[in-house]
Amino acid sequence: MMKTAGTIEEVRNILEEHRGDSIALVPTMGALHEGHMALVDTARRKGDIVAVSIFVNPLQFGPDEDLDSYPRNLERDLEICRAHGVDVVFHPSEDEMYPKAPELELRLRTMASILDGVRRPGHFEGVVTVVNKLFNIVRPDFAVFGEKDRQQLMIIQRMVEDFNHDIEVVGVSTERESDGLAKSSRNVNLSDTERAEAPAINQALEMGRGLIQEGVSDAGEVKERIEAHVTDHTSGTIDDLQIFTHPDLNPVQNIDGDVIIFIAVKFARTRLIDNMMVIKNDQNNDER
Numbered sequence: 001m002m003k004t005a006g007t008i009e010e011v012r013n014i015l016e017e018h019r020g021d022s023i024a025l026v027p028t029m030g031a032l033h034e035g036h037m038a039l040v041d042t043a044r045r046k047g048d049i050v051a052v053s054i055f056v057n058p059l060q061f062g063p064d065e066d067l068d069s070y071p072r073n074l075e076r077d078l079e080i081c082r083a084h085g086v087d088v089v090f091h092p093s094e095d096e097m098y099p100k101a102p103e104l105e106l107r108l109r110t111m112a113s114i115l116d117g118v119r120r121p122g123h124f125e126g127v128v129t130v131v132n133k134l135f136n137i138v139r140p141d142f143a144v145f146g147e148k149d150r151q152q153l154m155i156i157q158r159m160v161e162d163f164n165h166d167i168e169v170v171g172v173s174t175e176r177e178s179d180g181l182a183k184s185s186r187n188v189n190l191s192d193t194e195r196a197e198a199p200a201i202n203q204a205l206e207m208g209r210g211l212i213q214e215g216v217s218d219a220g221e222v223k224e225r226i227e228a229h230v231t232d233h234t235s236g237t238i239d240d241l242q243i244f245t246h247p248d249l250n251p252v253q254n255i256d257g258d259v260i261i262f263i264a265v266k267f268a269r270t271r272l273i274d275n276m277m278v279i280k281n282d283q284n285n286d287e288r
């Protein structure tokens with residue numbers, strides 16, 4: 001039977017009963033969907049015990065961002081977790097996680113000097129702070145994160161290395177709606193019109209991948225074509241569009257190897273992100 005814990009003491013007591021079992025943790029901000037459940041399924045294959053954390057972390061939201069309107073529905077989330085055979089859900093309050101304003105700050109260097117590290121100042125500092133806390137509270141053997149938030153996944157992988165957490169970080173490929181839109185908790189904050197337009201983001205990324213695989217090597221040209229597709233088919237504006245080498249995330253002008261295309265699109269109330277890896281010489285269009 002699934003157990004739930006609202007406090008650190010409760011979750012530690014529950015996990016203590018499972019001493020000797022390996023734990024796979026899926027950190028989330030709730031408003032769960034099938035993307036999260038793909039993470040849970042991976043966690044189930046990895047660990048004896050699957051723990052999901054649900055916490056909308058205020059530290060990773062900027063002052064003008066959507067902390068207040070971020071979707072929250074704990075009862076529904078618990079039902080979804082129960083139906084998926086999750087063993088433990090940890091859903092702390094803000095006071096439980098931050099009884100005092102943190103005195104110590106973690107700072108990132110180059111990995112936050114690009115993309116959302118620049119667009120959302122302080123975001124990744126907030127993410128690594130809360131994930132560190134979750135790792136210390138749950139002490140998982142495995143921690144599962146989605147490739148939709150690829151920069152976050154790479155930063156957490158690096159954090160585990162830098163801080164010697166004895167945890168295997170596992171990445172899971174992006175779950176998409178049947179029309180290609182990446183599943184995201186924020187999709188519910190799109191208007192009907194925006195929701196109908198939003199698949200153009202994935203279409204544009206697919207088009208970019210196609211161009212690169214056909215031999216277009218000018219990153220500027222690929223970006224222009226992607227931007228035009230999004231602009232022509234949505235009311236959103238491009239907040240960020242970058243092509244980086246894979247796996248070391250260097251900006252690229254001339255594409256002569258594998259790359260990742262990152263995009264962020266701002267709609268009226270909601271900013272969506274997506275990314276696509278392009279294996280340059282891969283003819284079968286599978287995402288890795």
Ligand SMILES: Nc1ncnc2c1ncn2[C@@H]1O[C@H](COP(=O)(O)OP(=O)(O)OP(=O)(O)O)[C@@H](O)[C@H]1O
Pocket residue numbers: 027028029030035036038039144145146147148149172173174175176182183184185186187
């Ligand atoms: N479509 C998806 N496919 C795979 N993993 C996903 C997907 N959406 C979210 N995740 C992963 O789930 C974890 C929790 O993410 P979060 O709770 O922020 O949900 P989200 O859908 O990404 O919400 P947001 O609207 O904040 O982007 C993260 O590791 C994230 O990468």
Ligand SMILES: CC(C)(CO)[C@@H](O)C(=O)[O-]
Pocket residue numbers: 027028029055057060127130131149152
């Ligand atoms: C990893 C995370 C749960 C930390 O708050 C959040 O950034 C998310 O949901 O991706």
Ligand code: BAL
Pocket residue numbers: 029060149152
């Ligand atoms: N999915 C990453 C969490 C955030 O957007 O704040």
